[in-house]
Amino acid sequence: MGRSPCCDENGLKKGPWTPEEDQKLVHHIKQHGHGSWRALPRLAGLNRCGKSCRLRWTNYLKPDIKRGKFSQDEEQTILHLHSILGNKWSAIATHLPGRTDNEIKNFWNTHLKKKLIQMGIDPMTHQPRTDIFASLPQLIALASLRDLVEISTTHPLDEHAVRLQAEAAQLAKLQYLQILVQSAATTSNNSYSQNGIADMEASNLLNSSVPHIKENHVLPFSLGNATSQPLHHPTLLSHLPDPQVPFSFQTSLNGETGHCSNFTMVSPGDNQTDNSSSWLLPSLTLPPTVTETSLSNPGDASSTTSYNNNGAASPYWPELYFEDSVMHDIS
DNA sequence: AATAGGTCCAACCGCTCGCGG
DNA sequence: TCCGCGAGCGGTTGGACCTAT
Numbered sequence: 153m154g155r156s157p158c159c160d161e162n163g164l165k166k167g168p169w170t171p172e173e174d175q176k177l178v179h180h181i182k183q184h185g186h187g188s189w190r191a192l193p194r195l196a197g198l199n200r201c202g203k204s205c206r207l208r209w210t211n212y213l214k215p216d217i218k219r220g221k222f223s224q225d226e227e228q229t230i231l232h233l234h235s236i237l238g239n240k241w242s243a244i245a246t247h248l249p250g251r252t253d254n255e256i257k258n259f260w261n262t263h264l265k266k267k268l269i270q271m272g273i274d275p276m277t278h279q280p281r282t283d284i285f286a287s288l289p290q291l292i293a294l295a296s297l298r299d300l301v302e303i304s305t306t307h308p309l310d311e312h313a314v315r316l317q318a319e320a321a322q323l324a325k326l327q328y329l330q331i332l333v334q335s336a337a338t339t340s341n342n343s344y345s346q347n348g349i350a351d352m353e354a355s356n357l358l359n360s361s362v363p364h365i366k367e368n369h370v371l372p373f374s375l376g377n378a379t380s381q382p383l384h385h386p387t388l389l390s391h392l393p394d395p396q397v398p399f400s401f402q403t404s405l406n407g408e409t410g411h412c413s414n415f416t417m418v419s420p421g422d423n424q425t426d427n428s429s430s431w432l433l434p435s436l437t438l439p440p441t442v443t444e445t446s447l448s449n450p451g452d453a454s455s456t457t458s459y460n461n462n463g464a465a466s467p468y469w470p471e472l473y474f475e476d477s478v479m480h481d482i483s
Numbered sequence: 484a485a486t487a488g489g490t491c492c493a494a495c496c497g498c499t500c501g502c503g504g
Numbered sequence: 505t506c507c508g509c510g511a512g513c514g515g516t517t518g519g520a521c522c523t524a525t
Binding site: 166167168169203204207208211212254255258259261262263 | 490491492493494495496
Binding site: 167188189190210253257261 | 509510511512513514515518519
């Protein structure tokens with residue numbers, strides 16, 4: 153295996169490029185193409201090694217390079233591809249026109265990795281981190297304590313006891329759901345698909361407030377931002393979903409449209425299940441039931457009491473499968 | 484206003500791959 | 505088939521910039 157000679161050995165310049173050097177490089181490549189990178193510096197009148205020139209061109213000077221913040225779509229694409237390809241930055245970059253592998257790598261290391269860690273997801277495996285989940289009861293307890301402090305300043309003691317008891321029941325549900333999530337995470341082979349659940353859970357458990365749960369007596373979830381893409385397309389919710397956002401959908405089975413509002417979820421066994429429109433999230437062994445859905449044009453939907461994707465593949469929120477059909481969000 | 488710590492990103496380093504002689 | 509070379513890739517670094525105290 154040969155190795156490119158180090159720039160130091162030839163007394164070539166290293167470090168940041170000057171505008172003059174950039175100009176020489178761009179001018180030369182526009183005139184002659186890059187050809188042999190090794191020969192290019194001499195031909196272009198640059199005191200740099202070919203490697204440095206290639207890097208400067210591919211990462212910075214190439215005219216089709218897109219600069220600026222990564223969009224939500226790009227972010228989701230990176231997360232999705234990384235869950236499949238790992239640190240194959242160049243492979244990932246081929247799916248993001250105008251983005252360089254270096255830029256994607258930097259974006260991953262400085263933003264996405266931290267974001268996943270904060271959500272309790274291992275950035276390498278894309279699976280929920282057990283150490284984080286292990287500490288959830290403490291985190292929840294901490295949240296309860298905070299809530300208790302707030303309540304105690306405004307309510308009499310007896311009322312506290314009643315409310316706290318109700319909250320304890322809800323927290324128990326939360327923890328129960330967490331166990332389900334962990335179970336789904338460890339049994340599924342689709343690592344990417346676990347993000348949605350982990351995202352959803354981590355967001356709601358770690359970031360949402362206990363008072364919210366207390367008010368609604370259900371776990372608040374929604375489809376988050378309405379999109380025009382099919383719901384089976386993996387979408388990572390990078391923020392807390394808004395439980396009040398309704399959505400319309402169209403089935404790919406027969407093209408009928410429907411509407412869903414007050415999209416809430418309760419744990420299994422809760423009596424709030426509406427059998428005419430109860431939905432099951434896929435891939436959870438004991439899926440929580442979604443209730444309080446209203447379908448303006450139920451069509452095939454109302455004829456089925458529950459829907460699932462046969463427990464396979466991606467339970468990635470907000471995808472919802474029923475039978476062999478896919479719903480498209482058309483909100 | 485000063486400064487310490489954190490963040491970001493362009494550029495470098497060293498390794499592997501693939502091609503050609 | 506082997507070997508040398510150039511190119512490409514992923515990991516790491518250093519310094520500029522930002523933010524909190």
